[in-house]
Amino acid sequence: MLRYKLDETSGTVAHDSSGNGRDGTVNGTADWKGADGLRFNGSNTYVKVPDNIMAGLSSITVDFDVWIDPTMGKPYAFYGFGNTNGSNGNGYLFTTGNSFRTSISMTDYTAKQDTIPSNTSYQLARGMWKHVTYTQTGNTGVLYENGVEKARKTNVTITPGAIGGGTTTADYVGRSLYANDLYFKGRMRDFRVYNRALSSAEVQSVANETEEHWEQAQELASYNGALDVFQDSTVGPVIIFPSDYTGDIDNLSVPTDWTDAYGNVPTSWPAFTTAKSPLFTVEQIATVEDAVTAQVQPNGDLTYRLDITYDGTQDRVVARTNAPASVTDPLATQYVGRLVIESDTTPSGKCRPDQTSVANSLATIATPAGGTGDVTTELQWKQVQALADYNCALTAFDDPNIGPVIIFPSDYTGDINNLQKPPGWTDQYGQVPADWPAPTTAKSPQFTVAQIQDIQTSAVNQIAGASSDTTNYSVTVHYDGPSDRVVVETDAPASVTGPLLTTYPNKVVIATPSTPPLADN
Incomplete structure (x- = not known):
């Protein structure tokens, strides 16, 4: 209507x-x-x-x-x-x-x-x-x-x-x-x-119309040998082919055995916008990529990070690296109009999942209580987790009343109301999202990272010390955002775990393995 x-x-x-x-x-x-x-x-x-x-x-x-x-x-x-x-x-x-x-x-x-x-x-x-x-x-x-x-x-x-x-x-x-x-x-x-x-x-x-169309665009791009596919805010998905492509870009071949994320065979395929790159064949892109790699990471030297992609929206090869200008300027000069150099320097005070010890000790995957049975929810919860990881949060979780929540250490010095988006983060299709969730944010009233790690060490020492040749108790430790407690999951008896509750009153929850904690024990 x-x-x-x-x-x-x-x-x-x-x-x-x-x-x-x-x-x-x-x-x-x-x-x-x-x-x-x-x-x-x-x-x-x-x-x-x-x-x-x-x-x-x-x-x-x-x-x-x-x-x-x-x-x-x-x-x-x-x-x-x-x-x-x-x-x-x-x-x-x-x-x-x-x-x-x-x-x-x-x-x-x-x-x-x-x-x-x-x-x-x-x-x-x-x-x-x-x-x-x-x-x-x-x-x-x-x-x-x-x-x-x-x-x-x-x-x-x-x-x-x-x-x-x-x-x-x-x-x-x-x-x-x-x-x-x-x-x-x-x-x-x-x-x-x-x-x-x-x-x-x-x-x-x-x-799921947008997501299904995007899946189909991705599949057509791959099946027909395209260089890239991207989302244009005006016309939707655009598929870019090499400049020397000999096929009919206005009549793409459709795979007959492809199914979408729900296992359905499409009854029809949209007519996506298609174009050829004005600048590049596949070989020409490879030439630029090889030259960048040889300059930034000669002989496999990994002193500098490097990520190279062809970006159809710009019709350029994009190199993201933390190498200084003295290294990258010759490349920019040699491939002017064909190569874009982007900084990959981690923002001050921020961290990435592979650069923080917090993730190693405390990470729990953020998911909604009702699960992620659709592609929209799944993508946005991955983004919530990425925001939590990149900004050094303690945890992210779903609150049934207000949605996603990210909790930071009590001594966090960053702006929790203006979270940094991880540069270069992409969805499962390799695309940078146009929208990011805006989770509710807060600081833990009780814990810094160091304080949680101190409890972790004490719990491991207490429970491991009680183990014997005949009894070996299990122990895992993580921070629980909804309760603002450190959860110690163990099969050790109360006689072993009791001292932890005494030492850390109102800060520790003892739970049996794989059983979600509900209250202090």
Whole structure:
């Protein structure tokens, strides 16, 4: 029925690309971010959708990408379609992330019917992109997160078209129908309304459309011998071929036995933008790469780091190295217009996973409590872990109320509100992400790295010292962010571990191996 890509760069019109002419009007501050969507400032930004959007509908799907600002308060709504009476909603359909649910009512909150997860306090994670879908047909409403069903209600008695008798004049994106609720704060993109309920397979396909297309672009690039594939914010994936490529770049060969990340064989392949490099054949790229390697790392000398790639966005060979200008300047002169030298110097006060002892002693992999069953969540949690590692954090974890959290040592001197992104970090397809999550950050109230390592040493010595020829107790130690405790996992008895609890009161948790600690023992 309508599709607002919200990828404009100026103006106050949210253009409807569905072909139905239902353009929306941006009220308040229109802060466009192009492919990254429309930014809603939480105070006056919202999109007015044409009146009567649900008239005549017995079924509906509302579907969109959303990035919730970590400072978003509550209550709020991602969208609200319906009417108002004074300061209250008066018949409406809306979805919110806090708690995550979709509500439909013929009057106000006293008569609402909620499609909500069994864990009614579940909240949509903040600081990372999420894909939200609500479908309703017959008596069934289903709520999805990233294409995965989160809630189902099988006794919905209100149809969307019944609200207001088909007349709805308060149809909003980014604003609630209740005057006292907060305006949405964050970003949205690709907002869609359908006049039917998408199937679960369709919901998953829409939710992962960008990722599936990217997978297909990667496969076509590899299968057809391309130099590179990259994401253009305007036209999507672009595949670049060598200048002497003899195949038909407008009619690429499609692999017949390829399946996507979910094991599905595509029913169709998009027509990606293709081009030839104006400068390079494969051999010419290899020549530049060999020359750079010989200059920066002669005879295998690893004094300086070096990473060389062809970058299709620039049509240049890019060399990232910490070698000084005296080493790299001759290369820049020799290959002017063909080679870009980028600094690989680690920012002061920061660290990388291979340069910190923290990771060796304390690392735990950041994952959401609900798992990573979709590619969007998996990628963004890898980014959370990368931010934690690069900025020397103690740990990263998922808080069920606010999403990703990164905890730093108590004596951390960096700016925890302005984390450095690891230079050169790429996703599984070798691409630098356009978006990074914005986790909640905090310092441990109790621990520096040295203090944790002191407990680690004491625990190992205590438990190893109690081992004998006939009994060898196991022991592993890690820092647990949610409880701000050091967890000692061991099969040693309380008579052995008791002194640790005495020496480190309210700082140590004893747990049996592979059993998550719940409280101090």
